[in-house]
Amino acid sequence: MDRATEIRKTAISLFAEQGYRGTSMKDIASALNMRAPSLYNHLESKQELLREVVMGTITRLRADFDAATSEASDPVDAVRRATAVHVLLHARHPDETRIGNREIPSIDEPVRTEYLRQRAEYSNAWQSLVQTGIDAGAFSVPSPKFAVFAILEMGIGVANWYRPDGELSDVEIGAYFGELALQMLGRHDEGFGGK
Amino acid sequence: MDRATEIRKTAISLFAEQGYRGTSMKDIASALNMRAPSLYNHLESKQELLREVVMGTITRLRADFDAATSEASDPVDAVRRATAVHVLLHARHPDETRIGNREIPSIDEPVRTEYLRQRAEYSNAWQSLVQTGIDAGAFSVPSPKFAVFAILEMGIGVANWYRPDGELSDVEIGAYFGELALQMLGRHDEGFGGK
DNA sequence: CCTACCGATCGGTAGG
DNA sequence: CCTACCGATCGGTAGG
Numbered sequence: 001m002d003r004a005t006e007i008r009k010t011a012i013s014l015f016a017e018q019g020y021r022g023t024s025m026k027d028i029a030s031a032l033n034m035r036a037p038s039l040y041n042h043l044e045s046k047q048e049l050l051r052e053v054v055m056g057t058i059t060r061l062r063a064d065f066d067a068a069t070s071e072a073s074d075p076v077d078a079v080r081r082a083t084a085v086h087v088l089l090h091a092r093h094p095d096e097t098r099i100g101n102r103e104i105p106s107i108d109e110p111v112r113t114e115y116l117r118q119r120a121e122y123s124n125a126w127q128s129l130v131q132t133g134i135d136a137g138a139f140s141v142p143s144p145k146f147a148v149f150a151i152l153e154m155g156i157g158v159a160n161w162y163r164p165d166g167e168l169s170d171v172e173i174g175a176y177f178g179e180l181a182l183q184m185l186g187r188h189d190e191g192f193g194g195k
Numbered sequence: 196m197d198r199a200t201e202i203r204k205t206a207i208s209l210f211a212e213q214g215y216r217g218t219s220m221k222d223i224a225s226a227l228n229m230r231a232p233s234l235y236n237h238l239e240s241k242q243e244l245l246r247e248v249v250m251g252t253i254t255r256l257r258a259d260f261d262a263a264t265s266e267a268s269d270p271v272d273a274v275r276r277a278t279a280v281h282v283l284l285h286a287r288h289p290d291e292t293r294i295g296n297r298e299i300p301s302i303d304e305p306v307r308t309e310y311l312r313q314r315a316e317y318s319n320a321w322q323s324l325v326q327t328g329i330d331a332g333a334f335s336v337p338s339p340k341f342a343v344f345a346i347l348e349m350g351i352g353v354a355n356w357y358r359p360d361g362e363l364s365d366v367e368i369g370a371y372f373g374e375l376a377l378q379m380l381g382r383h384d385e386g387f388g389g390k
Numbered sequence: 391c392c393t394a395c396c397g398a399t400c401g402g403t404a405g406g
Numbered sequence: 407c408c409t410a411c412c413g414a415t416c417g418g419t420a421g422g
Binding site: 398 | 421
């Protein structure tokens with residue numbers, strides 16, 4: 001692993017643990033037995049490190065969603081797969097996703113606005129997916145908008161409590177939460193979008 | 196409203212918007228047309244403001260839980276009520292709850308450890324409540340521990356999207372999420388804890 | 391409630 | 407990759 005990558009890994013770990021503003025360039029350098037000014041041979045600014053983390057994570061989340069839903073055979077399957085990849089990203093990259101959720105005020109403009117726009121697009125894609133399922137008669141839910149918020153937030157929360165040595169693996173939690181999501185959407189019996 | 200209260204309200208609003216470390220004492224003072232040193236006539240330190248917010252919020256959350264569950268007639272009713280008060284606190288105090296969830300790294304020791312201990316106790320009380328329901332035959336759930344995490348996190352998330360002018364009121368969302376929680380726990384039909 | 395001020399720390403640059 | 411250093415900002419104190 002080259003130095004630039006080591007620096008980024010260390011920064012992500014420290015930002016997640018101490019917060020972006022609670023982590024100094026000296027902290028990052030010390031963890032690598034370097035001096036702070038030497039870091040600048042590998043990066044432009046501290047803010048660049050944050051930007052790479054948050055934009056990389058939202059890009060990955062949206063790509064995973066698109067891949068998962070395009071493989072699906074029907075809305076029920078699509079929700080199951082989308083929930084699973086949403087949960088998996090948060091279980092496997094808890095530091096990155098926590099930074100993306102907690103450090104919004106630390107992102108400088110214009111990146112912050114762009115980041116929030118991408119998050120809104122992700123949320124909108126979920127709303128559309130569920131609406132498609134409702135139109136197809138696959139779901140029955142009093143408030144689809146709030147049900148989607150609930151599904152997304154419960155998946156985001158996985159980053160706060162998932163432990164690799166816990167009783168369920170990340171894949172099992174993804175599958176389990178997929179079923180919970182379908183319950184919350186009032187999935188009709190067979191799950192083939194027909195009824 | 197006296198000055199000390201105004202300062203605390205302003206601080207909560209700014210901490211939620213800009214982060215604790217992204218908010219200077221000068222920012223708080225400027226919002227009140229004061230100079231930063233004058234704030235110290237009404238408080239001991241910036242950290243005191245953070246401590247009051249996070250400890251006050253977790254204390255309130257635990258008290259609401261205790262009140263809600265002690266009024267309940269059976270485990271199903273208890274979960275419904277506990278979910279409602281959990282959601283209500285997050286909908287009505289989004290700034291305070293967001294600070295409590297995002298600013299953990301900014302809380303100085305020994306308060307941070309005490310705060311995390313109280314959060315763990317709240318989570319444990321929820322686990323016990325659900326276990327009581329399982330023992331009484333009221334719920335059927337493959338992984339009660341993860342179902343409780345999911346319920347709590349979906350309620351915490353309400354602070355991130357609830358708007359008072361939205362299509363459902365806070366009380367309606369509390370009731371709705373209470374039903375979602377019972378679905379997630381596999382509530383048996385009549386909900387009287389018997390079967 | 392103010393002005394004047396302090397020591398500490400910060401992100402980042404110069405120059406080698 | 408280092409030392410030396412810069413201007414800016416921070417939380418907080420002194421003294422009135």
